[in-house]
Amino acid sequence: MTRQAEAHDGLKRTLIRTLLALSLIWNVIVPALAREDGPAPAPVRLSEAGSGELLRKTPDGLVPLPLLDLQVRLEVTGILVHGVVTQTFRNPTTEVIECVYVFPLPEQAAVHRMEMRIGERRIVSIIKEREEAKQVYERARQEGRKTALLEQERPNLFTTSAANVNPGESIEIVLEYLQEVAYDDGEFGFSVPLTFTPRFAINAAGDAGRICAPFARTGSPVFPRAALTVRIHAGFQVERIESDSHAIHSFWDGDVLVVEPEEKTVPADRDFHLRWRPTLAGEPRPALFVEDRPEGRYVLVMLLPPLHGVGTGRGLPTETLFIVDVSGSMAGPSIEQARTALLAALDRLRPEDTFDILSFSDVVSEFRAGFVAASGSDLGEARAWTRSLRADGGTRIDLALERGLALVRSSRSSRLQRIIFLTDGAADNEDAVLKDVQSGLGAARLHTLGIGAAPNRYLMRKMAAAGRGLCEFISTSADATNRVDAFFSRLDRPVMADLVLSWDGGEPVEAYPALLPDLHSGEPLFLSARLAPGRSLPRLVLGGTTLEGALRLEVSSSGPAVADSGVAVRWGRAKVESLLDTLQDGAVPDEVRRAVVEVSKTFGFVTPYTSLVAVEEFPTATGDCGLVRVANGLPAGSQLLGDLPQGGSDGPILFLLGMLFLFAGCVLLAGALRLPGKVL
Numbered sequence: 001m002t003r004q005a006e007a008h009d010g011l012k013r014t015l016i017r018t019l020l021a022l023s024l025i026w027n028v029i030v031p032a033l034a035r036e037d038g039p040a041p042a043p044v045r046l047s048e049a050g051s052g053e054l055l056r057k058t059p060d061g062l063v064p065l066p067l068l069d070l071q072v073r074l075e076v077t078g079i080l081v082h083g084v085v086t087q088t089f090r091n092p093t094t095e096v097i098e099c100v101y102v103f104p105l106p107e108q109a110a111v112h113r114m115e116m117r118i119g120e121r122r123i124v125s126i127i128k129e130r131e132e133a134k135q136v137y138e139r140a141r142q143e144g145r146k147t148a149l150l151e152q153e154r155p156n157l158f159t160t161s162a163a164n165v166n167p168g169e170s171i172e173i174v175l176e177y178l179q180e181v182a183y184d185d186g187e188f189g190f191s192v193p194l195t196f197t198p199r200f201a202i203n204a205a206g207d208a209g210r211i212c213a214p215f216a217r218t219g220s221p222v223f224p225r226a227a228l229t230v231r232i233h234a235g236f237q238v239e240r241i242e243s244d245s246h247a248i249h250s251f252w253d254g255d256v257l258v259v260e261p262e263e264k265t266v267p268a269d270r271d272f273h274l275r276w277r278p279t280l281a282g283e284p285r286p287a288l289f290v291e292d293r294p295e296g297r298y299v300l301v302m303l304l305p306p307l308h309g310v311g312t313g314r315g316l317p318t319e320t321l322f323i324v325d326v327s328g329s330m331a332g333p334s335i336e337q338a339r340t341a342l343l344a345a346l347d348r349l350r351p352e353d354t355f356d357i358l359s360f361s362d363v364v365s366e367f368r369a370g371f372v373a374a375s376g377s378d379l380g381e382a383r384a385w386t387r388s389l390r391a392d393g394g395t396r397i398d399l400a401l402e403r404g405l406a407l408v409r410s411s412r413s414s415r416l417q418r419i420i421f422l423t424d425g426a427a428d429n430e431d432a433v434l435k436d437v438q439s440g441l442g443a444a445r446l447h448t449l450g451i452g453a454a455p456n457r458y459l460m461r462k463m464a465a466a467g468r469g470l471c472e473f474i475s476t477s478a479d480a481t482n483r484v485d486a487f488f489s490r491l492d493r494p495v496m497a498d499l500v501l502s503w504d505g506g507e508p509v510e511a512y513p514a515l516l517p518d519l520h521s522g523e524p525l526f527l528s529a530r531l532a533p534g535r536s537l538p539r540l541v542l543g544g545t546t547l548e549g550a551l552r553l554e555v556s557s558s559g560p561a562v563a564d565s566g567v568a569v570r571w572g573r574a575k576v577e578s579l580l581d582t583l584q585d586g587a588v589p590d591e592v593r594r595a596v597v598e599v600s601k602t603f604g605f606v607t608p609y610t611s612l613v614a615v616e617e618f619p620t621a622t623g624d625c626g627l628v629r630v631a632n633g634l635p636a637g638s639q640l641l642g643d644l645p646q647g648g649s650d651g652p653i654l655f656l657l658g659m660l661f662l663f664a665g666c667v668l669l670a671g672a673l674r675l676p677g678k679v680l
Helices: 004-033 130-144 333-347 377-387 397-411 432-438 457-466 477-492 567-585 587-605 651-674
Strands: 053-057 061-077 079-090 096-104 110-118 122-123 126-129 147-154 157-165 170-180 182-184 187-192 225-233 238-242 250-253 254-263 274-278 287-293 296-303 318-325 354-360 362-367 416-423 445-451 470-474 493-504 511-514 525-531 539-547 549-555 610-615 625-633
Touching: 004 187, 053 130, 061 187, 079 096, 110 147, 110 157, 110 567, 110 610, 122 610, 126 130, 126 587, 130 147, 130 157, 130 333, 130 610, 157 170, 157 587, 170 432, 187 567, 225 274, 238 254, 254 274, 254 457, 274 625, 287 567, 296 539, 296 549, 296 567, 318 333, 318 397, 318 651, 333 416, 333 445, 333 477, 354 377, 354 397, 397 432, 397 493, 432 457, 432 567, 457 470, 457 477, 525 567
Parallel strands: 061 225, 096 625, 318 354, 318 416, 416 445, 445 470
Antiparallel strands: 053 061, 053 625, 061 079, 079 170, 096 157, 110 122, 110 170, 126 610, 147 157, 147 610, 182 187, 187 274, 225 254, 238 274, 250 254, 287 296, 296 525, 354 362, 493 539, 511 525, 539 549
16 A cells, blocks of 8 residues: 555544544534533623623623613503513623613503603603604714614514613613403403514514514523512402412502512513402493593493303314414423313314314424314324424414415315414514415414413414404413313304494494404403594494394493593504504505504504604713613523524434534445455
8 A cells, every 4th residue: 555545544534533523522512511501691692692681792702781670560450451661771881882672562562651761861752753763763872862762573572772871871761551451251361471482584584683582591690580560450359360370479459459479570481471350240241441632532342242141152063173383482391282282172072073183383294184073093193193293493384374274275164164273473474474364264263372481472363363263372281271171162152243333322433443353252342432522422332143142232431531541542552453454455555654653643652663762862972882682581491592593493403413424424434444454
């Protein structure tokens, strides 16, 4: 053998050993290191940061700067919730900073006030069109004036920017919003998101980057925590109050019921849920609230169809398509909840019913090639198929809907057709999904089961509304079976259809929703209306039909008008939602935009086309302003890593790369062994 050949063989042996060593390191050591949580806030990447965490640029990377305080105060009056969210940050660096953070709020919230507090100074915001507000903010930032900007990215996701925070200064961003309470089967309740599930970006060229916030992992020393206080001005005794998300305690402060978590602060890693049941003689009565403003008299009504005295709708057989999300954002407790919920739903089917199941991530899989009877071996195999579901990949709700709608249309069944969608909603293309539901569902119904600690509640509710269906949320595996049973019990009740609302004494100026949905018994209808200024209140009459015949509900005002109660803002938000919904029906975007801006400026709340901006009068920055990012805590149990494409996990990527190293090493090794006289 020549010296050159020996050198070549030596190089080959070195390459083989290197590849085999890399395979060992990649498959064993790297995953182990990835699972370890460091005890100190070492430099991190933007995508590994968390809610309530500022990041400062240093020569060694981005260093987390902790959130000093996160407070949520909620006042419940009647059927409205007034929320105040205060986030306090400190700049411990020697540089002037600008912080930007994305954060969630309830999907029905109308954010109508923002204030930036720095020391004794309070800078109050004003409402402007989005582009103009951005220009005002940028000009103030460049001039060294403290400024803050609040923008709506999605109906339940907002971005706040605060510029020119000097070294050693603390800043408070105070946001105020309004929403209504929910009512279901005799219980009131609401949810407050403290984080959100990372969204899978379908269109990277769109605005997905604005909502792809960085995230911190559970156990980080700077993981955000929140203090919550709820004050319920009930006006009645409360039979039971509970939370399925947090351990709570409650006490009476005069006529106000105060509720707080048992811990002084809680990890900001899940939605906060609260439900309470009033002690009432008989069923709750419809409620009507009034607020007067110069341009009109505003009315908010909650109409309650009866819980009792109606028959059951279990007569007709059903054809049910279950669509279950198995994408990467569902890994951990969420996929367990989905499996438990789907198994409980299968148990509710009757032998005369038919069903099929689709699972989806960035691909769609089908249990059967069509609908099968809910009996015998098919049902047993469906349970086994459900137990085998595992989570990974992107969240392509659009692909699953396309496949599911085609399957329902092609069956041509005489049964009652329905789709039950189980997902956390972690996709960024909400508008496209809703348009698909509206255009392709036909006579079928679509119901949603939101899964996980921080689901996309906006998308879940809007999908159900577009599909003329019901929406329920499951946050724990222990609660999944009971929730599904209650959900199917609601589905089994008769629908109150053909709803007509009349105003005895004249028609209102505007009322929303303009088209009244079908209602299940015990399900409330919230209605916002604007009357002429100073006009006396008419008597409202809601008529409809059930399996038992015609039904008539009446409601009249029982109290005086209350100034600044939020009733007028709620009407404005309902009108904006109605205007935005017309975009799905082909409305002219510029006309919708102009109408939305007009309503927003009248009532002062944020929309996709308007923002709140606050600017101090004089420059106070002591240097150039550097950008930092504020991030969110990953939802409880999430298996995602912050630096990955939204919706996927890194386990398969690490494994695949390790296998490639191993395969390359084995190929070279096999080639060497085939040559005579070669010893490795």
